[in-house]
Amino acid sequence: MISFKGEDSTGEIFRSALCFWEEQSGWNGIASEAGPWAIAEFLGSPLDSRFVQSFKSVAASSIFERAQIFGRPFRFEDMGRLFLHKLRDHAGGQLSKLPSRIVVGRPVEYAGPRPDPALARQRYDLMFEQWGSEIHYVYEPLGAAFSFASRLERPTTLLVADFGGGTTDFSVVRVGAPGSSQRCQPLASSGVGIAGDRFDKRIVDHLVLPLLGKGGTYRSFDKVLEIPGGYFRDFADWSRLALMRNKRTLDELRKLQRSAVDPTPIGRMIALIEHEQGFPLYEAVGRAKRALTASDEAEFSFSGGGVEINTVVSRRDFERWIAEDLRRIEAAMDAALVKAKLEPVDIDRVFLTGGSSLIPAIRALFERRFSVDQIATGGELTSIAHGLALIGSDANPAEWSV
Numbered sequence: 270m271i272s273f274k275g276e277d278s279t280g281e282i283f284r285s286a287l288c289f290w291e292e293q294s295g296w297n298g299i300a301s302e303a304g305p306w307a308i309a310e311f312l313g314s315p316l317d318s319r320f321v322q323s324f325k326s327v328a329a330s331s332i333f334e335r336a337q338i339f340g341r342p343f344r345f346e347d348m349g350r351l352f353l354h355k356l357r358d359h360a361g362g363q364l365s366k367l368p369s370r371i372v373v374g375r376p377v378e379y380a381g382p383r384p385d386p387a388l389a390r391q392r393y394d395l396m397f398e399q400w401g402s403e404i405h406y407v408y409e410p411l412g413a414a415f416s417f418a419s420r421l422e423r424p425t426t427l428l429v430a431d432f433g434g435g436t437t438d439f440s441v442v443r444v445g446a447p448g449s450s451q452r453c454q455p456l457a458s459s460g461v462g463i464a465g466d467r468f469d470k471r472i473v474d475h476l477v478l479p480l481l482g483k484g485g486t487y488r489s490f491d492k493v494l495e496i497p498g499g500y501f502r503d504f505a506d507w508s509r510l511a512l513m514r515n516k517r518t519l520d521e522l523r524k525l526q527r528s529a530v531d532p533t534p535i536g537r538m539i540a541l542i543e544h545e546q547g548f549p550l551y552e553a554v555g556r557a558k559r560a561l562t563a564s565d566e567a568e569f570s571f572s573g574g575g576v577e578i579n580t581v582v583s584r585r586d587f588e589r590w591i592a593e594d595l596r597r598i599e600a601a602m603d604a605a606l607v608k609a610k611l612e613p614v615d616i617d618r619v620f621l622t623g624g625s626s627l628i629p630a631i632r633a634l635f636e637r638r639f640s641v642d643q644i645a646t647g648g649e650l651t652s653i654a655h656g657l658a659l660i661g662s663d664a665n666p667a668e669w670s671v
Contacts, residue, residue, distance in 0.1 A: 270651060270658075271363045277309040281651055283356055286322040287348055289338050290314065299339050303355035308548070315545040322548065323466065323508040324348050326435045329379035329389035336512050349396030371401035372661040374409040374653050375671065377460030378601075380435030384462065405670040407660055408458050409433065410440035410622075415656035416648065417620040418444045418453055425617045426456075430602065431653065432623030432631065437464045437598050439605035441616075455669070457608030461601040463594045465625040469554045470505040471590040476569055476580060477550070478505065481541070482534035487525055496525065496535070504538065510547040519543065537576050544574035553578075561587055562627050588630045599634055619644045622652045 270281045288307035292300035302310045311320040319338045327333040328345055335342040357364045379389055390406065397404055410431040417427065425444040430437065438460035442453050474483075483501045486493050500522065503509045513519075519539065526535040541550065553571040560567035561584045571578045588595075606613065619639050625631055626646060635644055648655065660669050 270654065271360055273304070273359050274361050275306070275359065277305045278359070279305045281654075283359070284308070284322065285325050285352065286320070287324065287352060288318050288320050290318040291339055297341055299341055301351055301355070303352045304359065306355070306359065311545070311548060315548075318545070319511065319514070320545060320548055321348065321508070321511045322551075323434055324352075326380050326466065326506075326508040328392055329384035329386060330381045331383070331385050331388055332381075337515060345392045346395035349392070350399070353396065353400065367400055368661075369401050370403045370405070370661055370666070371397055372405045372407055372412075372657045372666060373397065374412050374657050375406050376433065376436035377408050377410065377438040377440075377458045378436055378462055380462040380464075380466070405661070405666045407657060407666075407669050408438065408440060408455075408671060409653045409657075410438045410458065411442065411453070411455055411669060412653040412656035412660065413620060413622045414440055414442040414444070414455075415453055415659045416652040417618075417645065417656075418442075419659065421618075422447060426611070426615060428602075428605070428616045428619045430619065430621050430623075430626065430635070432621070432625035433464050434466050434624075435464055436460055436462050437601060437623075437625075439602050441605050441609040441611060451668075453669075456611070457605050459601045459605040459608065461597050463597055464623070465558075466507065467594055468558060468587075468591050468625065468628070469507065469551060471594070472554050472557065472569070472582070472587070473505045473550075474501075475586075475590055476582065477571075477578065480534060480576070480578065481538040482529065482531075485534055486530045487528045488530065489528065493530065496529065500525075500538070504542075507547060507551045510542075510551075511545075513542050514545065537574075540574040541576055546573040546576070549573050557582055558587070558628075562629060584629065591630065595630060595634060598631075602638075613638045616643065621646045622649055624649055 272281050273283055283304040286307040287301060287303050288310040289299050289301045291298055311318050335344045373393060379386060410429040413431050414427055414429045421444055424446050427442045427444050429440045440458045441456040443456055445452050478501050482496050485496050487496055503513055522535060522539050526532045529535050550571055553569060557567045557569040565584050566581055569580050569582050619635055626649060660666050
């Protein structure tokens, strides 16, 4: 694993974040940074920059064509190439010589409404075209299975659950004894476009959006209508929130504010967007969510853009908000077992990976179906990368490719 160095480094983790600001020496007058350095640049000058995070979540979306940033259009592959360029710059020479073979992890099911896997593949091909001549796409939970298999000393039927930012994916893998010619044999995979980002949205939906006008009304001629939900859906999606800071959207919101029965909540939304408070807001959401993994209650505290929120959220409420999401995740797990023609009793080990695997309600879902001794965790943020690297070193990685 490459460890990134520098004052703003976070070790082996390089978040999919980008920050843009206007500068004559930059590309087309726009300078940029990525990963933890993007976060540092944004926090240093939030009003003069544009911050985009989790841009991967639009990879399979036909609705997303480009983002206008300081008047310049950026397609998905433009942001991806820029991200890789900056990642390489911050690798301290460890990526000065690129390998010819690249292994890219992909979810079993992409996030978003009506995702288009072929479109995602096309965009990722363009993103990586300057990096290697041999590109393989591998399901992310299969990568995690390879990583976990390196710990095993006997044949094992393994269920891997990968909880990412936008998707939850499952793979059932038969792991052979050490030294086997084909150590991992995939039996089945399934997935659902629900994971950590969706859980964040539930917190925003219940604690933040009511203060920003959700459920409110506005006057249109002689009618009183409910405020359109599209603005709130975009605000609750941190990959789209940053893109709301554009003239057309802000003009629409100001017009809506003038006709609102209660204009104050819409004014709060405008202030949060104008003052680039998306990142601090979602950091506050993340802190509360992480605190609930260890405590029955957590304080949700946010201050920015003239908006103050201080409230206590209980784990019980949070689990009630995500209950339907958990049911869909469990259904995806059942689908993987059905495809593999296996029952829970046939599974020897369960490996949970990804940040949301630490949520107690997620853990409880598996403990209801499997014994505690069967369940293993670890390397929540790096196991997939480690496993993909093992696949990349295989003599024939095409065996594992989608």
